[in-house]
Amino acid sequence: QSVLTQPPSVSGAPGQRVTISCTGTSSNIGPGYDVHWYQQIAGAAPKLLIYGDGNRPSGVPVRFSGSKSGTSASLAITGLQAEDEADYFCQSYDSTVNAWVFGGGTKLTVL
Amino acid sequence: QVTLRESGPALVKPTQTLTLTCDFSGFSLNTRGMSMSWVRQPPGKALEWLAFISWEDDTYYASSLKTRLTISKDTSKNHVVLTMSNVSRADTGTYYCARSLARSFDWNYGMDVWGQGITVTVSS
Numbered sequence: 222q223s224v225l226t227q228p229p230s231v232s233g234a235p236g237q238r239v240t241i242s243c244t245g246t247s248s249n250i251g252p253g254y255d256v257h258w259y260q261q262i263a264g265a266a267p268k269l270l271i272y273g274d275g276n277r278p279s280g281v282p283v284r285f286s287g288s289k290s291g292t293s294a295s296l297a298i299t300g301l302q303a304e305d306e307a308d309y310f311c312q313s314y315d316s317t318v319n320a321w322v323f324g325g326g327t328k329l330t331v332l
Numbered sequence: 333q334v335t336l337r338e339s340g341p342a343l344v345k346p347t348q349t350l351t352l353t354c355d356f357s358g359f360s361l362n363t364r365g366m367s368m369s370w371v372r373q374p375p376g377k378a379l380e381w382l383a384f385i386s387w388e389d390d391t392y393y394a395s396s397l398k399t400r401l402t403i404s405k406d407t408s409k410n411h412v413v414l415t416m417s418n419v420s421r422a423d424t425g426t427y428y429c430a431r432s433l434a435r436s437f438d439w440n441y442g443m444d445v446w447g448q449g450i451t452v453t454v455s456s
Contacts, residue, residue, distance in 0.1 A: 223378055254438060255439070255440070255441075255442075257441075257442035259379070259442075259443075261379075266446040266448055266449050267379065267428070267430075267446055268446070269443060269444045271442075272441045272442035272444070273441060273442070278444060310378065310379050312379075312381070312442070312443075314439075314440075316438070319392065319437075320381065320392065320393075320394055320395055321369070321381040321384065322381065323378055323379045323380065323381060324378070325378045326378045326379070
């Protein structure tokens with residue numbers, strides 16, 4: 222059972238917009254601790270996609286955006302492309318366990 | 333160019349101690365704000381953060397594994413080592429090392445560079 226809750230799967234057609242939610246609690250996302258998002262394509266290592274809630278590292282397309290409100294965060298992908306098919310994980314800090322925590326991951330299928 | 337590479341045994345027996353090494357290049361762990369973590373992923377499952385070490389040798393561990401883990405660094409050799417004692421089949425998975433820039437453990441910029449990972453199987 223992951224500390225951060227994500228939907229197991231989402232899907233969308235090419236060109237569409239999808240969002241992936243990451244729900245936390247008052248000990249992680251709620252107090253304002255940063256949320257980061259990672260993309261993991263099958264068989265590869267994770268890649269940092271969004272850091273500090275909504276910042277994109279150099280090289281990440283503007284199609285990817287992150288936001289946060291209250292105890293939840295979201296990753297949005299617009300103009301969906303076949304290459305976006307991957308697993309996506311959110312991550313934050315949790316003050317109760319004094320540890321970094323991940324969400325359970327969301328599998329994105331591009332129809 | 334920043335690179336990380338994990339190494340260690342592919343197969344360990346239950347109750348043994350697992351030692352993994354992460355060799356890195358392109359940056360120094362003596363630089364203020366630099367830190368390294370270990371993350372693992374059981375087959376078909378989610379990522380799990382394991383341990384963190386900062387440029388000034390602060391260490392943090394996943395609470396469920398704290399008694400079994402030790403993370404250390406050797407800046408002269410540019411590597412970070414993770415040891416996990418008393419392994420069991422539940423420790424089977426791919427282990428990654430990852431770099432992060434962190435003002436502090438609770439205020440960081442995500443893990444921006446990852447190694448390719450090393451797959452470890454625990455079996456007798």
